[in-house]
Amino acid sequence: MWRFFLEELGYTAVVSGLTGRAQLNAGVKAAVDEVCLPVKVFLGHSLALTSQCEALLIPRLVSINRKDYICPKFMGLPEMTKQVVGEHLVMVWKSEKNCALGSLPALPPEIREGFSYRRIKKSLQKAEATFRAYHGLLQQGFLPDEAERILFEGAEPRREDSRRRIGLIGHPYCLYDPFINLDTIGLLRRYGFQVLAPEFFTPQRIEAELRVLAKPLFWTLSQRIFGAFRLLCKEKVEGVIYLSAFACGPEALIGELIKKEAKASGLPLLHLDLDEHSGEAGFVTRIEAFIDLLNRKRRLSCV
Numbered sequence: 001m002w003r004f005f006l007e008e009l010g011y012t013a014v015v016s017g018l019t020g021r022a023q024l025n026a027g028v029k030a031a032v033d034e035v036c037l038p039v040k041v042f043l044g045h046s047l048a049l050t051s052q053c054e055a056l057l058i059p060r061l062v063s064i065n066r067k068d069y070i071c072p073k074f075m076g077l078p079e080m081t082k083q084v085v086g087e088h089l090v091m092v093w094k095s096e097k098n099c100a101l102g103s104l105p106a107l108p109p110e111i112r113e114g115f116s117y118r119r120i121k122k123s124l125q126k127a128e129a130t131f132r133a134y135h136g137l138l139q140q141g142f143l144p145d146e147a148e149r150i151l152f153e154g155a156e157p158r159r160e161d162s163r164r165r166i167g168l169i170g171h172p173y174c175l176y177d178p179f180i181n182l183d184t185i186g187l188l189r190r191y192g193f194q195v196l197a198p199e200f201f202t203p204q205r206i207e208a209e210l211r212v213l214a215k216p217l218f219w220t221l222s223q224r225i226f227g228a229f230r231l232l233c234k235e236k237v238e239g240v241i242y243l244s245a246f247a248c249g250p251e252a253l254i255g256e257l258i259k260k261e262a263k264a265s266g267l268p269l270l271h272l273d274l275d276e277h278s279g280e281a282g283f284v285t286r287i288e289a290f291i292d293l294l295n296r297k298r299r300l301s302c303v
């Protein structure tokens with residue numbers, strides 16, 4: 001959405017590339033020890049962009065739905081980034097409360113400067129339409145890389161529904177970064193699985209699943225993970241892999257809830273913690289062992 005919006009206004013949007021060892025090391029070095037792995041990765045990407053552009057647009061997401069919140073480390077991204085790259089480089093997009101995507105006051109004044117109200121509004125509307133089209137593709141079962149190719153490169157939408165299905169849950173920045181998760185999606189695809197992630201479900205379906213909880217979950221992303229797990233049980237996936245981030249506070253709670261749900265439903269669950277020292281051999285072996293278990297279960301159910 002942001003890339004589309006900025007390009008509509010005539011800016012050149014520079015998007016940081018894929019995560020690599022250099023970004024991760026730079027982020028780890030710049031961050032305080034207490035922050036989670038994704039924030040370290042974020043800081044590494046921010047540092048990599050400083051030599052390529054005049055300013056960094058950083059979101060301050062606080063609450064995007066009524067009565068639930070984004071985690072404090074996520075909220076603090078602009079401040080943490082300012083410490084690392086310098087205050088003068090950071091422009092903040094602030095979604096103070098129940099933000100609407102195309103909210104005009106949320107935009108940093110530096111971006112609005114020199115453009116009429118009408119032009120900004122129109123560009124925001126177009127960007128929002130792209131965002132919705134993108135999410136529409138995710139809800140049809142395409143993963144972000146496929147949705148981007150369809151939307152931006154005009155690739156032919158092709159979905160293979162007949163393959164075996166497996167669920168993958170976690171925060172989007174853990175699921176779709178092939179460097180920090182050692183290309184879990186690629187590995188599962190090579191084993192012939194169609195991967196279903198939380199973005200496959202509409203917010204309304206997720207919300208309906210949360211009604212089973214005695215007390216509402218405070219964190220938006222935790223709600224999505226919990227609701228998606230319950231929906232994946234109903235979608236009859238063969239098993240679920242849960243990728244959590246090292247040093248993530250909200251996941252300490254949601255991890256326990258997911259374990260309880262998995263036990264109650266009997267759905268095989270593999271919980272993997274991602275950190276900057278994740279070694280490929282051990283990580284891949286655990287996923288392969290989980291796939292072996294699913295294969296055995298499948299063979300037994302056919303007998």
Ligand code: SF4
Binds near residue numbers: 071072
């Ligand atoms: S939700 Fe967890 S992983 Fe995400 S920013 Fe917060 S602490 Fe980090």
